[in-house]
Amino acid sequence: MASAAPTPSGTHPEARADARADVRLWHDIVRETLKANDVRLVTYVPDNVLKGLIASVHADPFFTAFACTREEEALGIVAGAWMGGMRGILLMQTSGFATLANVLASLPVAFQIPTLMMISERGTLGEFNIGQALVCRTMRPVLTSLAVEHHTLTRLDELEFTVDRSIKQAMATRAPVALILSPLLTGGKVFKA
Amino acid sequence: MQASETKPIGPGNAQVMNRFELTKRLVAKLPEDAAVIGGIGNTNFDLWMAGRRPQNFYMLGSMGLACPIALGVALAQPQRRVVALEGDGSLLMQLGTLATIAMLKPKNLTLIVMDNAAYQITGGQPTATAVGTDLVTIARGAGIAQSAWAADEEMFDELATQALTKDGPWLIAARIDDKPGTGTTDRDPVVITDRFMRGLGTKK
Numbered sequence: 001m002a003s004a005a006p007t008p009s010g011t012h013p014e015a016r017a018d019a020r021a022d023v024r025l026w027h028d029i030v031r032e033t034l035k036a037n038d039v040r041l042v043t044y045v046p047d048n049v050l051k052g053l054i055a056s057v058h059a060d061p062f063f064t065a066f067a068c069t070r071e072e073e074a075l076g077i078v079a080g081a082w083m084g085g086m087r088g089i090l091l092m093q094t095s096g097f098a099t100l101a102n103v104l105a106s107l108p109v110a111f112q113i114p115t116l117m118m119i120s121e122r123g124t125l126g127e128f129n130i131g132q133a134l135v136c137r138t139m140r141p142v143l144t145s146l147a148v149e150h151h152t153l154t155r156l157d158e159l160e161f162t163v164d165r166s167i168k169q170a171m172a173t174r175a176p177v178a179l180i181l182s183p184l185l186t187g188g189k190v191f192k193a
Numbered sequence: 194m195q196a197s198e199t200k201p202i203g204p205g206n207a208q209v210m211n212r213f214e215l216t217k218r219l220v221a222k223l224p225e226d227a228a229v230i231g232g233i234g235n236t237n238f239d240l241w242m243a244g245r246r247p248q249n250f251y252m253l254g255s256m257g258l259a260c261p262i263a264l265g266v267a268l269a270q271p272q273r274r275v276v277a278l279e280g281d282g283s284l285l286m287q288l289g290t291l292a293t294i295a296m297l298k299p300k301n302l303t304l305i306v307m308d309n310a311a312y313q314i315t316g317g318q319p320t321a322t323a324v325g326t327d328l329v330t331i332a333r334g335a336g337i338a339q340s341a342w343a344a345d346e347e348m349f350d351e352l353a354t355q356a357l358t359k360d361g362p363w364l365i366a367a368r369i370d371d372k373p374g375t376g377t378t379d380r381d382p383v384v385i386t387d388r389f390m391r392g393l394g395t396k397k
Contacts, residue, residue, distance in 0.1 A: 041265075041268065041269075064268060066293070066296065066297060067293075068261075068289070068290075068293050069289025069290065069292060069293055070287070070289055072255075072257070072258065072261075072287065073258070073261045073287055073289060073290045073293060074261075075258075075261075076255065076258035076260075076261030076262045076264075076265065077261045077262070077264050077265040077268070077293075078265060079258075079262055079265060080230070080261065080262035080263060080264060080265020080266040080267075080268075080269070081265035081266065081268055081269040082265070082269075083250070083262075083265075083266060083269075083386065083389055083390050083393060083395065084228075084265065084266040084267075084268070084269025084270045084273075084393055084395060085269050085270065085393070085394075085395040086265075086268065086269035088265070102254065102255070103254075103255045103258065105254070106252075106253060106254025106255045107252075107254070107255040107258065107262075110253060110254070110382040111253075111382040111383065111385065111386045112382070112383055112386060113386065
């Protein structure tokens with residue numbers, strides 16, 4: 001879970017003690033933007049930072065949400081659902097994204113299927129696990145080498161615009177997109193000594 | 194268990210059949226609008242040769258994902274029957290999907306496994322099913338109760354009929370010989386997506 005340590009944007013969940021009640025949390029904005037774009041299917045491999053978003057899509061009957069055993073499987077389900085007329089997104093962690101290069105290349109990129117991906121970014125800005133720090137460095141190079149559009153989400157005030165426009169572009173251009181949730185937005189996962 | 198005739202059908206006593214013959218039998222039974230997702234390699238090649246249908250999706254790469262893709266289609270279109278055709282090597286690569294399918298219990302989904310106990314397309318290296326791994330037992334253990342071996346072609350037909358008319362999820366496994374696929378699929382993914390989506394009515 002996120003710590004109460006301050007972040008440059010001061011927008012992570014624990015900062016809301018000081019916030020007004022009408023200020024929306026990042027995962028509320030994501031959930032509402034998915035809904036506004038008719039993204040009904042949410043497949044995920046859980047992550048601590050994604051906990052709030054996962055709980056809120058489970059609580060909303062608009063969504064079909066479930067955990068998958070692997071990210072590859074979850075991506076295949078989203079791809080099949082889109083061809084069947086249902087938009088979907090895959091939620092995962094950095095380390096899970098690292099298992100996807102082959103499937104990304106041979107399914108959504110090759111077949112022009114707009115699979116939406118949201119990745120909770122571990123491995124940077126306070127990481128305590130060296131494996132996470134190392135695998136994180138493969139994420140953007142893989143996305144770049146496959147020419148997959150990707151954005152790093154750091155600010156609450158830009159979140160709705162970036163998520164909304166990214167979904168619309170993915171659907172219009174029939175291309176996958178990756179939205180990376182920075183610890184600057186979410187607070188990340190912090191080592192407790 | 195007392196008598197041998199009550200022994201359940203397993204990989205040890207199921208007849209060894211032929212993939213192309215079984216695929217033709219399956220295709221002949223499909224409701225016109227049923228979707229079929231073909232896994233990579235010979236499974237796909239024989240599906241292609243058994244008759245091109247706009248409701249067929251032919252994977253290229255993404256080994257192991259025929260069942261997840263089929264699950265996605267089944268969730269998006271609950272009124273349509275959806276079939277995944279996989280080989281033993283491919284299913285072994287993504288066994289977790291059996292648990293996910295068992296958890297979701299899609300009524301319109303059938304998985305068919307063509308088990309030749311080998312990675313045939315890469316030179317026939319044996320898979321674990323060659324030395325005792327039983328994919329039907331694994332599927333039942335994952336929670337797909339309606340999982341069965343086809344003892345012979347007649348039983349394959351019966352199981353397929355059941356799976357295409359009654360509530361799933363179903364898994365049908367067949368032991369097959371080492372005959373190669375009878376052709377090769379088209380390898381233009383964009384054309385495959387386009388045809389499939391028109392077949393599913395999601396693209397005009």
